[in-house]
Amino acid sequence: MKKHIKNNVYWVGKNHWDLRHFHGSEFSTDKGSSYNSYLIKEEKIVLIDTVYQPFSSEFVHNLAKELDINKIDYIVANHGEPDHSGALPELMKLIPNTPIYCTENGIKSLKGHYHEDWNFVPVKTGDRISVGNGKELIFIQAAMIHWPDSMFCFLTGDHILFSNDAFGQHYCSELLFNDLVDQGELWSETYKYYANIVQPFSHLVARKLEEIIQMNISIDCICTSHGIVWRDNPMQIVNKYAEFANAYQENQITIIYDTMYGGTQTIAENIVKGISEADPLVNVKLFSASSSEISDLMLEIFKSKAIMIGSPTVHNGVLYTIAGLMEFISGMKYRNKKAAAFGCYGWHDVSTKTIEKGLKEAGFEIVMPPISANWKPDENVVSNSVEYGKQFAGLLK
Numbered sequence: 423m424k425k426h427i428k429n430n431v432y433w434v435g436k437n438h439w440d441l442r443h444f445h446g447s448e449f450s451t452d453k454g455s456s457y458n459s460y461l462i463k464e465e466k467i468v469l470i471d472t473v474y475q476p477f478s479s480e481f482v483h484n485l486a487k488e489l490d491i492n493k494i495d496y497i498v499a500n501h502g503e504p505d506h507s508g509a510l511p512e513l514m515k516l517i518p519n520t521p522i523y524c525t526e527n528g529i530k531s532l533k534g535h536y537h538e539d540w541n542f543v544p545v546k547t548g549d550r551i552s553v554g555n556g557k558e559l560i561f562i563q564a565a566m567i568h569w570p571d572s573m574f575c576f577l578t579g580d581h582i583l584f585s586n587d588a589f590g591q592h593y594c595s596e597l598l599f600n601d602l603v604d605q606g607e608l609w610s611e612t613y614k615y616y617a618n619i620v621q622p623f624s625h626l627v628a629r630k631l632e633e634i635i636q637m638n639i640s641i642d643c644i645c646t647s648h649g650i651v652w653r654d655n656p657m658q659i660v661n662k663y664a665e666f667a668n669a670y671q672e673n674q675i676t677i678i679y680d681t682m683y684g685g686t687q688t689i690a691e692n693i694v695k696g697i698s699e700a701d702p703l704v705n706v707k708l709f710s711a712s713s714s715e716i717s718d719l720m721l722e723i724f725k726s727k728a729i730m731i732g733s734p735t736v737h738n739g740v741l742y743t744i745a746g747l748m749e750f751i752s753g754m755k756y757r758n759k760k761a762a763a764f765g766c767y768g769w770h771d772v773s774t775k776t777i778e779k780g781l782k783e784a785g786f787e788i789v790m791p792p793i794s795a796n797w798k799p800d801e802n803v804v805s806n807s808v809e810y811g812k813q814f815a816g817l818l819k
């Protein structure tokens with residue numbers, strides 16, 4: 423169903439209400455997601471992005487109800503990832519010669535995904551096309567926000583920024599606009615999206631935001647490729663991204679563990695007790711890695727000023743949930759976060775060393791040597807864990 427955005431600009435995307443995981447099983451999408459495609463109907467007709475491949479037929483069918491598809495003058499592919507380009511093969515069967523505007527890397531990505539030699543037109547920052555009625559689309563490369571081919575485009579006259587993945591959320595709502603949806607849901611999904619998708623490229627986000635500010639364009643509306651359209655005070659999300667990109671943290675400490683027979687869990691729970699006693703105002707949170715979605719854990723780490731990770735020693739290493747977590751955080755390029763490790767062992771204390779090494783390599787500052795228990799924690803270990811938590815909290819004040 424077409425939805426009106428502003429003047430001659432329409433949303434023609436797909437709401438995927440029952441999506442529960444994205445990027446394989448990596449990102450849990452409790453509130454679904456959307457694949458936002460936009461139609462500009464000025465003297466020229468422009469389609470910006472499409473939808474995920476399983477919805478190709480529905481997308482092309484709906485588009486054909488809105489206009490004669492042969493009348494599309496330009497297609498803009500802001501990003502080649504299949505959640506936005508997936509309907510191109512079906513669409514291009516109908517209009518094989520229509521030019522597709524994208525970056526040089528976009529051409530590589532689209533050719534790589536679809537093995538088609540469509541009528542690609544490479545563009546770079548500052549290139550522009552006229553859409554008629556005195557309006558232009560200006561292209562802005564946004565490499566690594568979040569893929570090398572990513573691009574934004576800006577519609578003059580209407581002052582709309584089409585930002586593709588940037589500023590988005592995996593969030594589904596028929597209400598479409600930021601001022602209409604549940605604000606708790608919107609911001610929760612905005613944070614989670616940044617923490618999982620954009621965080622590794624924070625240094626580039628800061629530079630890109632500066633570049634957009636230097637362009638001196640006034641933005642009335644930001645049309646993302648997932649989630650809502652920012653029409654009410656759209657600069658609020660630009661400012662929030664500036665905050666996120668600057669080593670974001672809250673007064674939060676996150677403890678994540680996995681456990682075999684409850685020993686590492688006992689240490690974790692008593693560390694929490696110690697932290698809370700030492701600093702009643704810090705938001706200390708405790709998660710079992712095996713009963714949490716990894717993308718939710720990444721959100722909690724993103725918000726934290728410090729974390730602790732714990733595992734028993736198994737097979738001369740750590741439990742696979744903790745190994746997966748360490749692998750995930752190793753690419754996140756966190757700055758200014760502190761950490762420590764803990765765990766239980768029977769024969770050799772390997773897990774805490776493995777975790778500490780992984781945390782250091784991921785850029786965390788290790789503020790205390792690990793705490794570990796040989797076999798099941800006894801009363802001494804319990805009180806030492808409380809004390810350990812108190813000291814950890816004290817170092818962070």
Ligand code: FEO
Pocket residue numbers: 501503505506568569587647648
């Ligand atoms: Fe929403 Fe990078 O694709």
